[in-house]
Amino acid sequence: MRGAGGTRGGVESFLLGLSMMFAGGYLLLQSIKVTTVFSMGYGLYRFGGMTLTSGMVLIPMFLGVAMIFWNARNWLGWVLALGSLIALIAGVIASVQFHIIHMSLFEFLVILVLAVGGTALFARSLMDSPPKGQKS
Numbered sequence: 001m002r003g004a005g006g007t008r009g010g011v012e013s014f015l016l017g018l019s020m021m022f023a024g025g026y027l028l029l030q031s032i033k034v035t036t037v038f039s040m041g042y043g044l045y046r047f048g049g050m051t052l053t054s055g056m057v058l059i060p061m062f063l064g065v066a067m068i069f070w071n072a073r074n075w076l077g078w079v080l081a082l083g084s085l086i087a088l089i090a091g092v093i094a095s096v097q098f099h100i101i102h103m104s105l106f107e108f109l110v111i112l113v114l115a116v117g118g119t120a121l122f123a124r125s126l127m128d129s130p131p132k133g134q135k136s
Contacts, residue, residue: 014125020118031101038095045087054091060084094098 043051061084067077 010125013121017118017121017125020114022118024111024113024115024118027107029062031103031107031111033099033100033101035097036092036095037097038092045091050124055086056082057087057091061088087112 038054043053045052060080064077064080064082064084067074068081071077
């Protein structure tokens with residue numbers, strides 16, 4: 001009978017490693033706080049001494065949408081609308097900040113042991129080990 005991943009590795013270490021990896025990843029993601037500073041006055045891009053805010057990006061978008069409604073084949077309207085939408089999405093993504101919440105050293109070590117140890121067990125179970133009674 002073949003083990004995890006079609007190898008002779010152990011199914012038990014595969015399942016234990018997978019569950020440890022998921023538990024460590026879950027605890028790590030639960031300890032990260034995500035915030036944003038995005039608003040209509042948020043400076044997205046800087047050109048020389050002028051700052052382009054997220055509210056200013058909406059002006060070409062409105063012009064582009066109006067041009068599209070006037071004539072759907074107008075390529076300039078599509079460029080303005082899609083370019084502004086891409087700039088807004090990039091600005092929102094760029095304004096996201098990640099912070100790790102305060103935790104004790106014990107909690108941090110438990111997360112690391114679960115995540116790293118689970119990954120190592122998982123990877124070891126996928127390696128082809130020699131049959132029992134045979135040396136490597």
